[in-house]
Amino acid sequence: xxxxxxxxxxxxxxxxxxxRLSVSEEEQTLFARQMGDILAYMDVLAQVDTNDVEPxxxxxxxxxxxxxxVAARRRERTEVLANAPEADGEYFMVPRIV
Amino acid sequence: MQNIFENAMTxxxxxxxxxxxxxxxxxxxxxxxxxxxxxARMDATEPGISAMLTIDREGALAxxxxxxxxxxxxxxxxxxxxxxxxxxxSTKGLRTTAASRILENYTPFYDxxxxxxxxxxxxxxxxxxxMDEFAMGSTTENSSYQTTRNxxxxxxxxxxSSGGSAASVTAGQCFASLGTDTGGSIRQPASLCGCVGLKPxxxxxxxxxxxxxxxxxxxxxxxxxxxxxxxRVLGVIAGHDQRDGTCAPRPVDDYVAxxxxxxxxxxxxxxxxxxxxxxxxxxxxxxxxxxxxxSAGAGRRTGGSKPAAHRCGHCHLLYHRHxxxxxxxxxx
Numbered sequence: 001x002x003x004x005x006x007x008x009x010x011x012x013x014x015x016x017x018x019x020r021l022s023v024s025e026e027e028q029t030l031f032a033r034q035m036g037d038i039l040a041y042m043d044v045l046a047q048v049d050t051n052d053v054e055p056x057x058x059x060x061x062x063x064x065x066x067x068x069x070v071a072a073r074r075r076e077r078t079e080v081l082a083n084a085p086e087a088d089g090e091y092f093m094v095p096r097i098v
Numbered sequence: 099m100q101n102i103f104e105n106a107m108t109x110x111x112x113x114x115x116x117x118x119x120x121x122x123x124x125x126x127x128x129x130x131x132x133x134x135x136x137x138a139r140m141d142a143t144e145p146g147i148s149a150m151l152t153i154d155r156e157g158a159l160a161x162x163x164x165x166x167x168x169x170x171x172x173x174x175x176x177x178x179x180x181x182x183x184x185x186x187x188s189t190k191g192l193r194t195t196a197a198s199r200i201l202e203n204y205t206p207f208y209d210x211x212x213x214x215x216x217x218x219x220x221x222x223x224x225x226x227x228x229m230d231e232f233a234m235g236s237t238t239e240n241s242s243y244q245t246t247r248n249x250x251x252x253x254x255x256x257x258x259s260s261g262g263s264a265a266s267v268t269a270g271q272c273f274a275s276l277g278t279d280t281g282g283s284i285r286q287p288a289s290l291c292g293c294v295g296l297k298p299x300x301x302x303x304x305x306x307x308x309x310x311x312x313x314x315x316x317x318x319x320x321x322x323x324x325x326x327x328x329x330r331v332l333g334v335i336a337g338h339d340q341r342d343g344t345c346a347p348r349p350v351d352d353y354v355a356x357x358x359x360x361x362x363x364x365x366x367x368x369x370x371x372x373x374x375x376x377x378x379x380x381x382x383x384x385x386x387x388x389x390x391x392x393s394a395g396a397g398r399r400t401g402g403s404k405p406a407a408h409r410c411g412h413c414h415l416l417y418h419r420h421x422x423x424x425x426x427x428x429x430x
Binding site: 058059060061062065067075079080082083 | 300301314
C-alpha cells in the first residue's frame, strides 16, 4: 500500500466551498483520508519508466474533421426553451449569480 | 435471497434478440405483442430489481401499433424489437436524467446518435435504464433515484454504471440495452449479471447525445443475452457521425457474418499476467481460470502477455476498487 499523501481538513472544506457542497466534520476526516489515498496511488504510476514511450494525446487514430463554417438553423427556439424553468419567449432567465 | 431468474419467463421474453427479430419479420410475432410481453415482464420484475427509471408505455405501444399497421420491413434489422437505453443517452421527448436529481425535469429535444440508429433500424424504445449518477460508480448504488438489484440474486449488486441496462436485459425485460463504458461500465455489470456486454473501440460509435463522463474514454455499447445479438446491435449503432469529432470515418463491418464459420477456433487469446497478480480474489481467479480452460478445450490457444507498463494495469484495478462503496459486488 502506497503512503498516504496528507490532505488537511481545511483543504477539504475549501474544495467543498468551491463545489458548493456542505461537508460534516466526520466527512471532512473521511474525505481527507480518501483523497490522500487516491493521490498516493499516483506515485505508483510515477514509478513507471516512460522515457521510451510516445505520449498518447488521443485514443482516436484518425485526424479530426473540420467542416465549412456555415450557419444552419437546426432547432426551433420553442424546442430549446422548453426545458427552461423560466423563459421570456426569447431568452433563458436565470438567477443573478454575480 | 430472491432469484428473479427462477420465475419462468414468458416464452417471448426468453427469446434472443436474433430469434425475436426473425419472428417479427416473419409475422410470427407482432410488434405490439413483443412490447406487451416486455412491459408485462417489467411489471413482474421491477419490484424486485428496479432496473428502470422511466418506462414509456404509451410511446412504445403507439410505435408498435404503427409498425404493425405498416408490416415488417426487411431492410430494418431490429424491426419491432423492444430495447431499453441507459439514462445517459438522450432520447427525444423522453426524460433523460443520468440518474441525477439535477436533470429530474430534463427532456431532450434530440436523440443521441446511437438512439437514432436504433430507431431507424426499427427498434422500439421501452424506457430508460438506471445507472450510477452521471456514470460515477461501479455498482448502480450511486443513483439518486433507486438501487438496482442483480436479477440472478437480488441481495447482490448488478454492477455499474450500466447496472440498469444489464439487469433489464438479464431479467428478460427487453432484448437489448444500450449502455456506456468509460472504465468498464458495460463490461463489468454484464459480467456481474451474466449477460453479454461490449465496449466498442473508441471512435467506433458516435458519442453525440451521450451525457459525458470521460470524453476521451466514453463509448456507447450493447448489452444483450447472446454474442450474436451483440454483433447485430453493434452493426446498427456503429458508424461515422459528423457531430462527434472523435468518431472514426471507417466503414462498418458485418459483425454477424464475422461470427459465423470457424468462430474462435485456432484464435490466440492474450491474457495479461499482471491482472492475475496480488490483490485478486481467489474466487475470481478460479472463475477466470475455469473460463480459460474452457476456451483451451474449445480449440483456442491462450498465452500470457505482458503489457509494457504492467504497474499501470495494477493502478487500473486499484482505480476500480476505490470506486466501490457499501455492498461489495461478488463474482458469479
